[in-house]
Amino acid sequence: MTHANGRLLKIFIGESEMYKHEALYHAIIKKLKENGMAGATTIRGVEGFGAHNIKHKKAIDVLSGDLPILIEVIDSPEKIDEIIDIVKPMVKEGLMAIINGVEIVKK
Structure with missing residues (x-):
């Protein structure tokens, strides 16, 4: 197994946010793939609130x-x-949000 130093980027958005007529989360995933990122995961939350204090x-x-x-x-x-x-x-x-010092383990 190989180990490498990595960084974790977390992007928190709302499901209804749009970017150029498509869901923002979908547009971001496409952009990540186009730019050769190793991988990404989209997670849909059950409950939360953001900057406007609106509970979802x-x-x-x-x-x-x-x-x-x-x-x-x-x-x-x-x-x-x-x-x-x-x-x-x-x-x-x-x-x-960025989390530094993530250890990436590959087989």
């Missing part, structure tokens, strides 16, 4: 159109730094 919650009988979305990307520090400059203008209402 999925109820069994009510389908919410604006649940929290988390996109996680792990890659080299250099690649994460590059992609932040590309993705940052796309994220108007959300938040991006």
